[in-house]
Amino acid sequence: MAPLPISSIRVGKIDDVQELIKSKPNKVPERFIREANERGVLVSHKTHLHHHIPVVDLSKLSKPHTDDDFLFEILKLSQACEDWGFFQVINHGIEVGVVEDIEKVAKEFFEMPLEEKKKYPMEPGTVQGYGQAFIFSEDQKLDWCNMFALGVHPPSIRNPKLWPSKPARFSENLEGYSKEIRKLCKRLLKYIAISLDLKEERFEEMFGEAVQAVRMNYYPPCSRPDLVMGLSPHSDGSALTVLQQSKNSCVGLQILKDNTWVPVLPLPNALVINIGDTVEVLTNGKYKSVEHRAVTNRERERLTIVTFYAPNYEVKIEPMGELVDDETNPCKYRSYNHGDYSYHYVSNKLQGKKSLDFAKILN
Ligand code: OGA
Ligand code: NI
Numbered sequence: 001m002a003p004l005p006i007s008s009i010r011v012g013k014i015d016d017v018q019e020l021i022k023s024k025p026n027k028v029p030e031r032f033i034r035e036a037n038e039r040g041v042l043v044s045h046k047t048h049l050h051h052h053i054p055v056v057d058l059s060k061l062s063k064p065h066t067d068d069d070f071l072f073e074i075l076k077l078s079q080a081c082e083d084w085g086f087f088q089v090i091n092h093g094i095e096v097g098v099v100e101d102i103e104k105v106a107k108e109f110f111e112m113p114l115e116e117k118k119k120y121p122m123e124p125g126t127v128q129g130y131g132q133a134f135i136f137s138e139d140q141k142l143d144w145c146n147m148f149a150l151g152v153h154p155p156s157i158r159n160p161k162l163w164p165s166k167p168a169r170f171s172e173n174l175e176g177y178s179k180e181i182r183k184l185c186k187r188l189l190k191y192i193a194i195s196l197d198l199k200e201e202r203f204e205e206m207f208g209e210a211v212q213a214v215r216m217n218y219y220p221p222c223s224r225p226d227l228v229m230g231l232s233p234h235s236d237g238s239a240l241t242v243l244q245q246s247k248n249s250c251v252g253l254q255i256l257k258d259n260t261w262v263p264v265l266p267l268p269n270a271l272v273i274n275i276g277d278t279v280e281v282l283t284n285g286k287y288k289s290v291e292h293r294a295v296t297n298r299e300r301e302r303l304t305i306v307t308f309y310a311p312n313y314e315v316k317i318e319p320m321g322e323l324v325d326d327e328t329n330p331c332k333y334r335s336y337n338h339g340d341y342s343y344h345y346v347s348n349k350l351q352g353k354k355s356l357d358f359a360k361i362l363n
Helices: 017-023 068-084 096-111 170-195 202-207 277-282 338-346 354-358
Strands: 055-057 086-090 129-131 146-153 211-219 231-234 240-245 253-257 260-263 271-275 292-294 302-310
Touching: 055 068, 068 086, 068 170, 096 146, 096 170, 096 211, 096 240, 096 302, 146 170, 170 202, 170 211, 170 240, 170 302, 277 338, 277 354, 338 354
Parallel strands: 055 086
Antiparallel strands: 086 271, 129 146, 146 211, 211 302, 231 292, 240 271, 240 302, 253 260, 253 292
């Protein structure tokens, strides 16, 4: 979440998509229209009936480690991480009220008048506040999305001026939600360590005071979803990402699997988890971050609340010794500070998995 020098960046005019559809519901400005090969056609769900991202039941992972249910679910988790980089978790133990409360204030936030939201602007080159992130030039195409992003933990990454006073319970609900999601991430990293035959605390011990940020993405309906993109294809720079789709959300998230964009069908009370670039490096590519994007819908809006969980900026990242073997599985990534990767990630536009070139050892 490190800010860039603002003065050097010219981003041109960025239309607020919610305002656009209020004033001209059928118009899609040129800056949102993608090249033909970049457009986000919505794939029919039927063609993907056999192509679901895995579902992991966390209640089974609370059982004793010798229990068959536990062992089966760990196997499922390891396959999900290895083959998909994405899975949904059910029975995650976070109370429905907590999930509903954050969704409510997020929705209310985006529904406020633009003048109110503009009190918390995302300045060019920064990634916190309200607006569009990852825009670095005047001719860069824009996503059909409004974002509101905040650093949450540790307190040093917070920008208190950007925490909104309205809706009234926004900060309180976000605090409560973030605590729960943090616990979930710690839990998931334990299971992921077990699935890799590592010591349970392996990630936790390495991560130090983990960095946690949240981004709320609001995708208004678009009269021409075939021409625009909700969120450009990218992988996440985090270790893990937790994505909550609003209740009764339409399909919007797609992941790239075997060169096909596969939709992630929302499941009631489930959270979508994905492996970020950092876990890809730490596992020497055994568990990979997967490219994903969001498409829009002609009639319906969509809201997602996304938490990025990552090591402390000071932490040195490199493939873990246990997962490297000079003979059979040589080291594929160099070592670096997580803060440097984070800075690299936010100072470049979203472009598939390109950010990871930063860490790859090319031979
Ligand atoms: C993200 C992301 C997808 C979505 O915020 O990194 O991938 O469906 N969001 O909002
Ligand atoms: Ni993402």
